[in-house]
Amino acid sequence: MSRVNDPVAAIGASAAAARRPAPFVGAIVATLCVGAIALVPLLGVPYVTSLIFTLLVSFILAQSWDWVGGLAGYVNLGHFAYYGIGAYAFSIALAAGVPAPLCFVMAIAVVSTVAAILSFPLFRLKGDYFAFATLAILPLSELLAFNLVRLTGGADGVVLPPKYVLSQAFYTALAIAACTFALTVVLARSRFGYALKSIRNDEQAAEVVGIRIFPAKLGVMVLSAAAASLAGAVHAWQLSYIDPPTVFGLNVALVPVAMALFGGSGLLWGPMIGVALLFSIQQALLVNMTMLHATVYGLIILMIGRFMPGGLLRSRLVRSLPALRFLSREIHLDRQEPSRSTSTTRLPLPERKPSPSSELLVCRGLTKAFGGNIAVNNVDITIRQGEIVGLVGANGSGKTTLFNCISKVYEPTGELIFDGRNLAGLRRDQVSAVGVGRSFQNPRPFGDLTVAENVAIAATFRPGGPALPDALSEAASYAAFVGLGDRLDQRADSLSLQEKKSLELARALALHPKLLLVDEVASGLTPSEIRRFVEHIRDIREVYGITVIWVEHIFSALAQVVDRLIVLEQGQVIADAPLAEAVKDERVLAAYLGQVASKEGH
Amino acid sequence: MPLDILAQIAIGGVLIGGLYALFAFGLSLIYGVARILNFSHGTLLAIAGVLASILYGALGASPLALVAIITGLALAFFLFGWGFHDLLLAPLKRRNHFEASVGTVLTTVxxxxxxxxVAATLAGPRPRNIPLRSDVIEIGDVLIPVSQAWMLAGIALLTVVLQLVLTRSWYGRAVRAVTQDHVGATICGVRSRAIxxxxxxLGTALAAIAGVLYAMVYPVDxxxxxxxxxKAFTIIVLGGIGNLVGALAAGLFLGVAEAFxxxxxxxxxxxxxxxxxLLIILVAFPNGFGNTRKA
Structure with a gap:
């Protein structure tokens, strides 16, 4: 799911990254800002204080929404429900006489539990369905608040003991808001953050490079819910009265979402700018109107959706003004040294001495059917360590489906033994962790991340992989190996098809696989590029001891390097023999090279 | 529990379920064809109900007025829906995936x-209905208002007509072509934006018709x-996207279940x-979005 597709933006982003000020400057500026806001209550104007307070609460909500929306790419329209439940949990506890700090803890505990439970059904959904189901959480919560009268007071709401807490609430909100922003900075550069960014781009590809996606999604949902619950709790503390429509009402619920999107979802400054601007517009309008307040909210949401779903900071205006360009910068990791290592140096792959006598992969009776179409039919094959096996067959003969079965993109029936281990019941990320790396026939790089980040993700998520900064420098050598050494800082979606295929290969190598599944990488290459690619495949086996299964239509390329040929026809193995024998097999000629070739051969 | 009370509840449930289904058709049709989840669909129904109630009072409470109101509102909502799509939603299709989906959600919400x-400000927030006086059919101790029986018959007829239009007419074929392959259909000369x-x-008009019928039974605000x-979304999830018969069955089920x-x-x-x-279905059948979603 890529946000900005034009290469100009990508270049602008990397250029801006080079001019990034040192981190301590950022820290000083941040401290000054927090300090300035902290002075507001000293002005002694309660109206201004509560205005800024509301602004802080909005920021916490918008920013924490964007952890799920901007980082992980899930549009959670029910985020406000966590705010509401947090407000209720806090108020009920406080009204019962629990001390305030403990009430905050209780709000977090209740909401985190709710978010964790809801994640199970919700994350089975994607796209519009996820958005819709999360929005439906709001009326359900409101209904519960109305109906569970003994707990929530029903329509009467909860009234807190009368106490003037504006300045305590203000400083609490300021602290939470500062933490929220700090956490955003940390998240965007963390391993966890990169798991989420991979999920945002392509969940299946993320799993194949070894990321456990559900715990990551659950984690970010709980984190975002916890922040929202604190916003709700502190707001309830200041308001000292809540009822169902104020904390679950549909028209207020979507304003934080609209704010984050208005600024620019997924950008560091997006939610903050969006909140500041939209909040000011809203205040100016509401103060001057006696009715139709909800219409104003609705129109703002509608207009942002219609004209600016990508956000203000991604607009041409902001990107063309040098003074503002830093605002539209995407967060990418900076590499330590721009290394230009050539392919002559050894890749940081482990030493492996394949023993050709032992079996690496055994498929027994492997079958995958889609409705009536049996794409892989009772396949029995054995791959020994250190082999390079060519897998050929006409289009639709089941080659890619076989790869998908081995890497668990599909769940096949039959037996799969890899390196002495039964793959039954393993998830995609576990299959990747035991040593199966693959490329996709239609490349699936993480489009809005750089080439270096794409490869670094695979490196850091393999078992015992290095931390991100080291993974990033390791990534450079794989990228150089496949010929992408000078494209490291460019977004993957700006690459050509061939370059994307090379990137897939680099990403698969960074997993340190024992078995590499290569799916049609050579088609579309020039003869000299093919020669180089064949060399790569040979190196991968000879130097690094990795076993390779290679699906390819360009027979001349295969013939240079494979030890053995497996031929599929309509999902069944029709030949499995050393290259020289296989090409003489009449069925192979008929099936793969066509009837004519077979007749001419006679 | 006397059987006639159960029967009476079930009949009430079937009636409201039929209305739900009619209403879900519209949402299902729009989502199935244009891939737009219209969050304002239910609000359009409510507005149609409110307008119908006002007009019914103004036009002098006759059955003829009711027919005129249904026709007029259906037509007006048809044009409104078309305009709404072309002005606000169609331009979003040109954006990338994330922006298009977020934009659609925000626009419709x-x-x-x-x-x-606006409706609450102009017409007042109080619930309104269409007060119909009608005879009652008595079967044993079970009472069925004649108007409601007609309504149910009308919904059944509309289902059949819609199904025929979608499967037999050139509009229906164009719709299916656009649904299956947007680009392919365009190359063959189907104006997909118009479709x-x-x-x-059409989906909006169905919401309007459902709104008028709804206001005859329940007050709407x-x-x-x-x-x-x-509710409509639950029904499409249960019955399958674009599957009208499935939606009808799911609507009736939901109506009866709610009544009980x-x-x-x-x-x-x-x-x-x-x-x-909805949440239970999602947990129990992770891939259970009716019959149109593929793995």
Whole structure:
């Protein structure tokens, strides 16, 4: 799911990254800002204080929404429900006489539990369905608040003991808001953050490079819910009265979402700018109107959706003004040294001495059917360590489906033994962790991340992989190996098809696989590029001891390097023999090279 | 529990379920063809109901007026839906995936809030209905109002007509072509934007018809909307996207289930049923979006 597709933006982003000020400057500026806001209550104007307070609460909500929306790419329209439940949990506890700090803890505990439970059904959904189901959480919560009268007071709401807490609430909100922003900075550069960014781009590809996606999604949902619950709790503390429509009402619920999107979802400054601007517009309008307040909210949401779903900071205006360009910068990791290592140096792959006598992969009776179409039919094959096996067959003969079965993109029936281990019941990320790396026939790089980040993700998520900064420098050598050494800082979606295929290969190598599944990488290459690619495949086996299964239509390329040929026809193995024998097999000629070739051969 | 009371509850449930289904058709059609989840669908229904109630009073409460109102509102909502799609939603299709989906959600949710609030300001927030006096058919101790029986017959007829239009007419073929392969259909000369617009209009018109019928049974206010959209969504999930017969069955099931929940437990919990049901379906059948989603 890529946000900005034009290469100009990508270049602008990397250029801006080079001019990034040192981190301590950022820290000083941040401290000054927090300090300035902290002075507001000293002005002694309660109206201004509560205005800024509301602004802080909005920021916490918008920013924490964007952890799920901007980082992980899930549009959670029910985020406000966590705010509401947090407000209720806090108020009920406080009204019962629990001390305030403990009430905050209780709000977090209740909401985190709710978010964790809801994640199970919700994350089975994607796209519009996820958005819709999360929005439906709001009326359900409101209904519960109305109906569970003994707990929530029903329509009467909860009234807190009368106490003037504006300045305590203000400083609490300021602290939470500062933490929220700090956490955003940390998240965007963390391993966890990169798991989420991979999920945002392509969940299946993320799993194949070894990321456990559900715990990551659950984690970010709980984190975002916890922040929202604190916003709700502190707001309830200041308001000292809540009822169902104020904390679950549909028209207020979507304003934080609209704010984050208005600024620019997924950008560091997006939610903050969006909140500041939209909040000011809203205040100016509401103060001057006696009715139709909800219409104003609705129109703002509608207009942002219609004209600016990508956000203000991604607009041409902001990107063309040098003074503002830093605002539209995407967060990418900076590499330590721009290394230009050539392919002559050894890749940081482990030493492996394949023993050709032992079996690496055994498929027994492997079958995958889609409705009536049996794409892989009772396949029995054995791959020994250190082999390079060519897998050929006409289009639709089941080659890619076989790869998908081995890497668990599909769940096949039959037996799969890899390196002495039964793959039954393993998830995609576990299959990747035991040593199966693959490329996709239609490349699936993480489009809005750089080439270096794409490869670094695979490196850091393999078992015992290095931390991100080291993974990033390791990534450079794989990228150089496949010929992408000078494209490291460019977004993957700006690459050509061939370059994307090379990137897939680099990403698969960074997993340190024992078995590499290569799916049609050579088609579309020039003869000299093919020669180089064949060399790569040979190196991968000879130097690094990795076993390779290679699906390819360009027979001349295969013939240079494979030890053995497996031929599929309509999902069944029709030949499995050393290259020289296989090409003489009449069925192979008929099936793969066509009837004519077979007749001419006679 | 006497059987006739159960029968009476079930009949009430079937009636409201039929209305739900009619209403879900519109949402299902729009989503199935244009891939737009219209969050304001239920609000449009509520507005149609409110307008119908006002017009019915103004036009002098005759059956003829009712027919005129249904026709007029259906036409007006058809045009409104078409315009809404072409002006606000179609331009979003040119954006990338994330922006298009977020933009669509915000636009339709914004419309929901605006339409509801404007209507409440102009017409007042109080619930309105269409007061019909009608004879009652008595079967044993079970009472069925004649008007409601007609209504149910009308919904059944509309289902059949819609199904025929979608499967037999050139409009239906164009719709299916656009649904299956947008680009391919365009190359063959189908104006896919127009098809999307017309379908959006048609779905909105169905919401209007359902709104008028709904107001004959239940009072509606401008804020009723969203809970109805949730119900319609549950129905499409249960019955399958674009599957009208499935939606009818799912609608009837939901209506009857709500009626029994209200009777045996408490009326205020009946609205929770559809959301809870939705979440349960999602847990139990992770891939269970009817029959049109492929792995």
């Amino acid at each position: 914004g419309a929901l809030i605006v339409i509801g609030d 999307h617009g017309i379908t959006f209009g 401008p804020y009723t909307g969203f809970s109805l959209t949730v 929940t209200a009777f045996f437990w408490a009326p205020e919990w009946a609205p929770a049923l559809s959301i809870t049901l």
